[in-house]
Amino acid sequence: MPERYPHLKEQDPEIYALIQKQAAYEASTLKMIASENYASYSVLEATGSSLTNKYAEGYPAARYYEGNEVIDEVENLCINRLKQVFGAEHANVQPLSGSPANSAVYRAVMAGAEKVMGMPVNLGGHLTHGWKVNFSGMDYTQVPFGPSPETGLLDYDQIREIAKAERPRMIWCGATAYPRRIDYEKFAEIAAEVDAYLVADIAHISGLIAGGALPSPVPYCDIVTSTTHKMMRGPRSGFILCKEADRYQEKYYPTSKFNLAKRIDRAVFPGLQGGPHENVIAAMAVAFGEALKPEFKDYAAQVIKNARHLGECLVKEGINLATGGTDTHMLLLDFRKEEFTGKDMSDALAKAGIIANFNMVPGDQRKPAVTSGVRMGTGALTTMGMKEKDMEQVASWIVRIVRAMPDASAVSAQIRGEVAEYCKQFKVPGLWEE
Secondary structure, three states: OOOOOHHHHHHOHHHHHHHHHHHHHHHOOEEOOOOOOOOOHHHHHHHOOHHHHOOOOEEOOEEOOOOOHHHHHHHHHHHHHHHHHHOOOEEEOOOOOHHHHHHHHHHHHOOOOOEEEEOOHHHOOOHHHOOOOOHHHHOOEEEEOOOOOOOOOOOHHHHHHHHHHHOOOEEEEEOOOOOOOOOHHHHHHHHHHOOOEEEEEOOOOHHHHHOOOOOOOOOOOOEEEEEOOOOOOOOOOEEEEEOOOOOOHHHHOOOOOOOHHHHHHHHHHHHHOOOOOHHHHHHHHHHHHHHOOHHHHHHHHHHHHHHHHHHHHHHHOOOOEHHHOOOOOEEEEEOOOOOOOHHHHHHHHHHOOEEOEEEOOOOOOOOOOOOOEEEEEOHHHHHHOOOHHHHHHHHHHHHHHHHHOOOOHHHHHHHHHHHHHHHOOOOOEOOEOO
């Protein structure tokens, strides 16, 4: 592996050694956590640039510090590229991650302890969609909905009935553990019936949408939020897209002089954050520029091909998948009928060099600390250059471990060496020179 960070190596050899250790680990394992990917070296360079040094509290042309002329160009370029990627009317690129972005949405359109409709964590949703231990569940009233325990699929007729009965002010459509396409048009119809703001959280699938492999929520939703470090292959950050006008301005904000876009911006700053991380915003601009290239469409399509083929291989060997398969980058392995837990399985996979995470599945009766499922994705493997034939090899390793459970330690140890050797034929972006 080529040497990186010569100045860091000289000044702080301890941190340098740990970074190299992690890099070597990632180069010899299969990164299959669905919320992780590899950023390009260009993204990493921008993240570590001298833009770290500048304080830029405020927005372009309206800063509270001097000397931000170039910084304004950087942020405007990032905004314009993001709007071009998704065809959005308005974009805010200052949220530090996905949860701060979602928090800003609440501040922009919710009031008091009003009702928010979303999927609970144990049904595949995110903490910020109203989960009780999160601010969204403490400050607001969650109206839950989720996939069927039997099929793992969303029932839009049932969702409509819940919305009509509860009349939430905001509806989240989006998930962290739902492997199927979400019908944004149906959600939009439901939201319109009950005068609710519709917000899509596309943190997991934004790159697939940007690459044209999945439908976009932008035409149907009032607001869209996302992280940038998952399928977008950018730095660790977040963004918000929204309509300029507020269709419920007269109903909910009759005395406000601010439209929806302005309220979103004011919720981010000064409502929740101070100065933005302009080095990260520059790296986001790099990632959005990469997403605008034709090869990104090829990447997004291949991610889904790989996930589907991996799922088909696993099902063929008798492994249950929530919903029976996938439309995205994500697979949710369902071990509810097994004596071993999702935590047991994810530990065994990790010891084999296959890095995934234990996760709740629809109808799960086990506690969140152990679960009955394992969530995995093909985003990072595809970034490495893997194709369908490689998914067959990955599936064979997973199957060997499943069949060796509950004690797969010997099999995992054997596979660990095989995985490390297999990875040598691929170059991990950001860790190797092209």
